[in-house]
Structures are given as C-alpha cells and as structure tokens.
Amino acid sequence: MAMVCLTDFEEYAKEHLSKATWDYYAAGADECCTRDDNLLAYKRIRLRPRILRDVSVSDTRTTVQGTEISFPVGIAPTAFHCLAFHEGEVATARATEALNTCYITSTYSTCSVEEIVAAAPNGYRWFQLYVYRDRKLSEQIVHRVEGLGYKALVLTVDVPYTGKRRDDIRNQFKLPPHLKVKNFDGVFQQETAGPEEYGIPANTLDPSISWKDVYWLQSITRLPIIIKGILTKEDAELAVEHGVQGIIVSNHGGRQLDGGPASIDALSEIVETVQGRIEVYVDGGIRTGSDVLKALALGAKCVFIGRPAVWGLAYKGEEGVREVLQILNDEFRLSMALSGCRNVAEINRNLIQFSRL
Numbered sequence: 001m002a003m004v005c006l007t008d009f010e011e012y013a014k015e016h017l018s019k020a021t022w023d024y025y026a027a028g029a030d031e032c033c034t035r036d037d038n039l040l041a042y043k044r045i046r047l048r049p050r051i052l053r054d055v056s057v058s059d060t061r062t063t064v065q066g067t068e069i070s071f072p073v074g075i076a077p078t079a080f081h082c083l084a085f086h087e088g089e090v091a092t093a094r095a096t097e098a099l100n101t102c103y104i105t106s107t108y109s110t111c112s113v114e115e116i117v118a119a120a121p122n123g124y125r126w127f128q129l130y131v132y133r134d135r136k137l138s139e140q141i142v143h144r145v146e147g148l149g150y151k152a153l154v155l156t157v158d159v160p161y162t163g164k165r166r167d168d169i170r171n172q173f174k175l176p177p178h179l180k181v182k183n184f185d186g187v188f189q190q191e192t193a194g195p196e197e198y199g200i201p202a203n204t205l206d207p208s209i210s211w212k213d214v215y216w217l218q219s220i221t222r223l224p225i226i227i228k229g230i231l232t233k234e235d236a237e238l239a240v241e242h243g244v245q246g247i248i249v250s251n252h253g254g255r256q257l258d259g260g261p262a263s264i265d266a267l268s269e270i271v272e273t274v275q276g277r278i279e280v281y282v283d284g285g286i287r288t289g290s291d292v293l294k295a296l297a298l299g300a301k302c303v304f305i306g307r308p309a310v311w312g313l314a315y316k317g318e319e320g321v322r323e324v325l326q327i328l329n330d331e332f333r334l335s336m337a338l339s340g341c342r343n344v345a346e347i348n349r350n351l352i353q354f355s356r357l
C-alpha cells in the first residue's frame with residue numbers, strides 16, 4: 001500500500017498495534033473534546049493564496065534557537081516508542097537526523113538518552129523534562145543530557161497531575177515487562193511494590209511546581225529553557241519575564257485538561273503578547289503541510305508532531321518516521337508554492353482568513 005498522507009500511517013497503526021497500545025497513543029482526556037478540536041481547528045482556518053509570484057525555486061529551511069533545520073517540523077516529545085517499534089526512540093532519532101530537523105526526546109523514553117545519542121550522533125536534539133518531588137532526579141538527568149550535547153531543555157508545565165485518560169483506565173494500561181522508562185533504569189527498584197503510573201511510581205511528579213522552578217533550572221544548567229504547555233497570553237508574558245528562550249503552545253495533545261483551547265487557536269494571542277522577544281512554537285493537530293503553513297502564518301517559528309511520528313514507527317520503524325517527515329516536507333513545500341511563498345520568511349499573517357463555518 002502506498003503511503004500518500006499521514007492518515008494512511010494512522011490507519012496502518014490502528015490496524016497493527018494492540019488495542020491497549022493504540023488506545024494509549026490515541027487517548028485524550030475525559031471526553032476527548034480538546035484532542036479532537038486540535039484537528040478541527042486547522043480546518044476552520046482558510047488560506048489567502050497569492051499568485052504569479054515566480055515560485056520556481058523554493059526554500060523550506062528555517063532556524064530554531066539559532067540552529068538551521070531543513071524545514072519547520074520537528075518531533076514532539078512522546079513516550080514509549082518501543083511500544084510501536086522494537087528500536088523505539090533510536091529509530092526516531094536516526095530519522096530526524098537524516099532529515100536534519102529537531103527531535104525532542106521524552107523523559108519517558110524506552111531507550112536511554114545515551115543510546116539515542118549513540119544512534120544518531122549528529123542529530124539536533126532537545127530534551128523534555130518533568131520536575132519531580134525528588135529534585136535530585138531532575139537535576140541528574142539535566143546534567144546527563146547537557147553532557148551528551150542536547151541543545152535545550154523543554155520543561156513540560158501542564159502535568160501537575162496526569163489527566164484522566166479513560167481508555168488507559170479501562171485497559172489497566174501498563175508498560176509490558178520487557179520495557180522500561182530507560183532514563184530511570186534502576187532508580188525506583190525499591191519502590192516496585194507500590195502503585196505505578198506510566199512506568200514509574202505514582203506521585204513522583206511534583207504538583208507544587210511553580211515559576212520559581214524556572215529560576216531553579218536556570219541555576220543548574222546553561223541550556224536554553226523552553227516551556228511547553230502554555231495556552232494563555234498571561235502565562236506567555238510570565239514566561240518572557242522569567243527569562244525562558246521559547247514557548248511551545250500545547251495542550252499535551254488533548255491528554256490533560258479537556259475543554260481547553262485547540263493549540264492553534266491559542267497561538268495568535270501568545271505570538272501577539274511575546275512580540276518576537278522569544279521564539280514561539282506549536283504542537284497538536286498538525287496532519288498536513290498546509291497545517292504547517294497555517295501555523296507559521298499565525299506566528300509559529302516551528303511546529304512539532306507527536307502521534308504521526310509514532311504511526312510512522314509502527315509502519316516501518318526509522319524508514320516510516322522518515323516517510324512521515326518527508327511527506328510533510330513535500331506537502332509544506334507545495335502549500336508554500338501554491339500560496340505564493342518562496343521561502344519561510346515570506347509566510348505571514350496576510351495568508352490567513354478565518355472561516356465562518
């Protein structure tokens with residue numbers, strides 16, 4: 001079967017993964033309203049194409065945090081890639097290295113940060129971080145990834161508690177015994193008797209996390225800090241005031257607070273508030289190259305995809321992730337040309353109109 005668009009990979013993954021694994025990846029919180037709206041919101045946005053612009057040559061390159069990438073699509077932090085394909089995050093890292101874009105490695109990887117670097121030594125990587133009740137755990141992993149050459153920390157701030165994912169509860173989802181959260185291998189061995197949540201002991205995340213923890217992180221690392229999970233202009237302003245280097249506008253794929261805005265709907269007010277002082281990115285709901293174009297037109301510097309990367313893994317490992325990224329790259333280039341944009345710098349708010357539908 002020829003894989004023509006990202007939906008083809010989704011259908012393949014749904015058919016070939018176990019029900020519990022598919023439900024885990026597909027899950028949204030509660031009624032999944034926000035998860036579904038992440039997709040629908042892009043369909044409400046219309047493009048205003050310009051014509052007769054000589055689009056015989058096009059350039060999709062951009063920069064994030066001063067580093068050039070081949071096109072403005074990276075891989076969002078998603079957990080447990082080995083559930084989809086036996087090589088897991090190692091395969092994802094190789095694919096993103098091959099396409100010269102950014103891979104945000106999840107704390108909840110089923111390969112260690114060291115294995116990921118060894119597999120793709122020239123890849124451009126950021127590391128997604130949670131803050132734990134035991135600050136030493138967070139501190140140790142920050143120092144590990146800094147020493148390994150990761151280029152930024154992505155602090156996820158929308159999980160003081162885990163959202164209620166009904167399918168995971170019904171399926172009593174657990175990592176299979178042969179898989180582990182490899183970055184914490186051996187750390188929690190004494191606590192294995194207690195209740196577990198997504199591969200580590202329950203209540204390990206710190207719900208008291210606050211803005212002061214941004215200062216704490218800045219005190220233990222020289223890496224740029226990017227905050228993931230901001231959806232309001234008020235928090236965007238606070239992020240700038242606290243000296244972070246970037247924001248990922250994100251609702252965690254609709255897996256946390258159900259009833260919040262679609263990420264793309266929250267983007268404009270955040271871009272307007274930030275006024276170019278720091279870079280703004282977005283994740284959630286990107287499925288086509290024209291979605292990428294719309295996000296950039298609304299002010300995102302780059303977008304990140306989560307579930308589609310996992311579908312690519314399920315289809316054909318590293319090669320599948322490369323195909324997903326290549327399809328998005330090709331679609332984005334075509335959407336740019338058909339809208340009259342020769343390069344990323346020409347993409348702006350004038351391209352957008354909002355549908356009345």
